[in-house]
Amino acid sequence: MYYIVPSFPPNRVLASVSVRALNEALVTWSEVDSIDQNGNITQYEVRIIGEFDDTTRIESTDGHTFSVVVSELEQATFYNISVRAHTSVGPGPYSDDVIEKTLGLFIFFLLLPYSLIFASGTLAPLATYSGELKIPFDIQMGKR
DSSP: OOOOOOSSOOEEEEEEEOSSOTTOEEEEEEOOOHHHHOSOOOEEEEEEEETTOOOEEEEEEETTOOEEEEOSOOTTOEEEEEEEEEOSSOBOOOOOOEEEEOOOHHHHHHHHHHHHHTOOSOOOOEEOTTSOEEOOOOOOOOOO
């Protein structure tokens, strides 16, 4: 079989900031369509470029993992994030950039107390598989 690099980038690249840490983002994607893989995908490469510097950071996963938590980011900073797949021959093209902004201390602490003040009923924290703590609540508006 003749292998070449992937023809197209991974699909549905998404990034979301984490509320458990001010300097993290979860990046997820779907695999390259099988017709465009041109061989076995050996790894995925996530490229992160911050708005205030020219440095490029690369995170890699194996060819069967479709997410990565990027940590040690600057707070309250925009990042351009893209993903590409590799075969044994080399890398394919990057996906379109997804732009995400990490939380800042002010926003994080501003949101947290309001979610606890307006919580009604019994708080029932739910731990998720990723270690995040989710607290469901209802916001009730009162009359003045």
